[in-house]
Amino acid sequence: MSDKEIKEIFETGLFIGRIKFDEPMSAHTSLKIGGPVEIMIFPEDVVSLKNVLVVAKMQKIPVFVLGAGTNLLVRDKGLEGIAISLKAFKKIEVIQDDTEKNVSLFAEAGVLLKSLINFTKERGYSGMEALSGIPGMLGGAVYMNAGSFGTEIMDMLSSIAVISMDGMITMLNREEIKFSYRSSNLPDDLIILSANVALRKDTPDNVSRRAREFLKKKVLTQPLKERSAGCVFKNPAQDSAGRLIDAAGCKGMRLGDAEVSMLHANYFINRGRASSKDFIELMEAVKIKVKEYSGITLEPEIKIIGREK
Ligand SMILES: Cc1cc2nc3c(=O)[nH]c(=O)nc-3n(C[C@H](O)[C@H](O)[C@H](O)COP(=O)(O)OP(=O)(O)OC[C@H]3O[C@@H](n4cnc5c(N)ncnc54)[C@H](O)[C@@H]3O)c2cc1C
Structure with missing residues (x-):
């Protein structure tokens, strides 16, 4: 066509x-x-x-x-x-704020996680503070079950609205979706339109302070200002991919313009004009070194898409 x-x-x-x-x-x-x-x-x-x-x-x-x-x-x-x-889908609404403790928010999939967290900070709604500093949109966060410091987006979800490739819209309750570490069982042919999030009431000062503390920890340990896609590999059971990559001697390893971060070894950085080939070859080289060092095979956390030929 x-x-x-x-x-x-x-x-x-x-x-x-x-x-x-x-x-x-x-x-x-x-x-x-x-x-x-x-x-x-x-x-x-x-x-x-x-x-x-x-x-x-x-x-x-x-x-x-x-x-x-x-x-x-x-x-x-x-x-x-x-x-x-879904950039244009960025509505946030309070759908329930009439009890002593509980609050319910509706947010569309294109809302940036940062905007949603700012919204909760201004109103003193607690629950999302640990996700401060995670970039991306709400839809991506739900699909990936994004998380940080022991909190995952699934912890605060009550339901989501999805649209199928036939254009059918359905509501799914949290219990109907299987979330695991950095993934959900949502099929690739469903698009997340929005989510309802359940939070607790606190004060704006308390929520902002906690969010600031989490962000500070993240800034100190992760290269948030560089061009990256966050953690490249998933943490294997009982260990951290960053620790293994570091211990295998891969910090600072470079292929073309793709480089293993010196600050956090599970972040690979585009130092200039890195190609996907540089990046994938660097991932392979690191995987081999980690396997030799520990016997563990790292699994990618990032999604690799596009034509191979
Ligand atoms: C500096 C940095 C720090 C990061 N820190 C963290 C961290 O601490 N914790 C963490 O978990 N992640 C982290 N990440 C990774 C990333 O930010 C998260 O995975 C984020 O949730 C991805 O959201 P996104 O909107 O960018 O999704 P994208 O990267 O655009 O997409 C990711 C996947 O989600 C799917 N998707 C996106 N939107 C929808 C939708 N509406 N419906 C259905 N599927 C959808 C896409 O098809 C794709 O398969 C970090 C990334 C960076 C660059």
């Missing part, structure tokens, strides 16, 4: 939003790595999103849903099909 035909399909249907063709994914990932996606779509509302999904299904075009791209390594050859950005 040509770009013109695709454009026409969306222009004739009910679609509000923007469409870009051959959009470099490097502009949409925190690593600043990644070739172009054929089509990038930024729907403004659920009806437009539904319309995109129905057309994509009809035309058999693969769909990938993008958050803030902070856990992604996109290959240099780019991505086939459509990448959907």
